[in-house]
Amino acid sequence: MIKNTKKSQKKNILSLEDVSISYGTFEAVKNVFLNFKAGDITSLIGPSGCGKSTVLRALNRMNDLIPNCSLKGTVLFDGTNIYDKRVDPVEVRRRIGMVFQQPNPFPKSIYENIAFGARINGFTGDMDELVESSLRKAAVWSECKDKLNDSGYSLSGGQQQRLCIARTIVIEPEIILMDEPSHG
Ligand SMILES: Nc1ncnc2c1ncn2[C@@H]1O[C@H](COP(=O)(O)OP(=O)(O)OP(=O)(O)O)[C@@H](O)[C@H]1O
Ligand SMILES: [Mg+2]
Numbered sequence: 001m002i003k004n005t006k007k008s009q010k011k012n013i014l015s016l017e018d019v020s021i022s023y024g025t026f027e028a029v030k031n032v033f034l035n036f037k038a039g040d041i042t043s044l045i046g047p048s049g050c051g052k053s054t055v056l057r058a059l060n061r062m063n064d065l066i067p068n069c070s071l072k073g074t075v076l077f078d079g080t081n082i083y084d085k086r087v088d089p090v091e092v093r094r095r096i097g098m099v100f101q102q103p104n105p106f107p108k109s110i111y112e113n114i115a116f117g118a119r120i121n122g123f124t125g126d127m128d129e130l131v132e133s134s135l136r137k138a139a140v141w142s143e144c145k146d147k148l149n150d151s152g153y154s155l156s157g158g159q160q161q162r163l164c165i166a167r168t169i170v171i172e173p174e175i176i177l178m179d180e181p182s183h184g
Contacts, residue, residue, distance in 0.1 A: 012076070013038040013175065014059060019073035021054050021063065028054050032073075036175075053101060056177045060096035061089040077175075094121070097173035101180050103160035105152030105167075110135075110144050113152045113163055118170050130170065138166035
């Protein structure tokens with residue numbers, strides 16, 4: 001019998017092949033093999049300190065920014081090893097967005113937290129509309145609509161987290177990595 005379910009047709013969009021990640025001489029993650037299917041929502045579950053954030057940051061090269069963090073193995077994104085010398089990590093991070101465990105709005109107004117990335121990305125349409133629709137998608141519009149010019153820091157922790165989600169989705173990344181954005 002030929003199995004032809006929708007699930008089996010999904011391609012691997014991200015694959016870890018024998019990935020080990022170290023901080024200095026401490027090997028935090030050892031020999032990980034993992035496939036993520038396009039279109040799926042996948043959770044990584046495990047006890048505190050087991051390496052979830054470390055693995056997530058490896059998927060869009062955010063670990064590059066941590067001094068003394070090093071990676072062995074291969075991370076394939078749509079068939080390309082993102083650790084290949086020819087790959088631009090900034091482009092990787094544009095295509096694979098991230099929302100961090102701790103909310104980190106830009107030190108700018110709520111409006112600018114959204115508009116900034118959109119502008120850098122070349123957006124020339126109706127910015128007011130884009131800001132509103134992004135904040136709506138992240139379920140934080142009602143709390144923000146009357147204070148768009150206030151600092152992003154004026155929001156509660158949970159609201160800041162949703163602002164960061166709005167800021168991430170406005171770039172329309174192909175993948176969003178969320179590190180426990182459950183604050184508030
Ligand atoms: N910048 C760092 N320098 C040195 N060691 C680190 C660093 N970041 C994480 N580690 C260590 O790597 C291991 C994995 O940490 P990581 O933050 O990935 O765990 P986690 O599964 O995300 O935990 P939590 O559920 O608490 O967020 C831990 O032992 C941690 O102490
Ligand atoms: Mg973590």
